[in-house]
Amino acid sequence: MFQAVAKGDLAWSEQDLLNSMKYYRLNSNPGEITHELYLRINNTNKSPEQAARLIQEYFDL
Known part of the structure; x- marks a missing residue:
């Protein structure tokens, strides 16, 4: 399904x-x-920082 395409080909x-x-x-x-x-x-x-904090807390990182 992957196909190389030129940058900027918005229609594709x-x-x-x-x-x-x-x-x-x-x-x-x-x-x-x-x-x-x-x-x-x-x-x-949530901000990226808030999401990162949730991940850190949940996985005890």
Whole structure:
């Protein structure tokens, strides 16, 4: 599915994004992943620093 494309080919990039959304998703559903070392963060209203702090605290880093 990967295809080399020239930088700035916005039409191709847009179509590639739309096509990939048919097959892939970037977010897990609540309760979908049951691994012990997993943290799901809704960072909609969080700064990168706040999200990083949550990760550090959760994983004791």
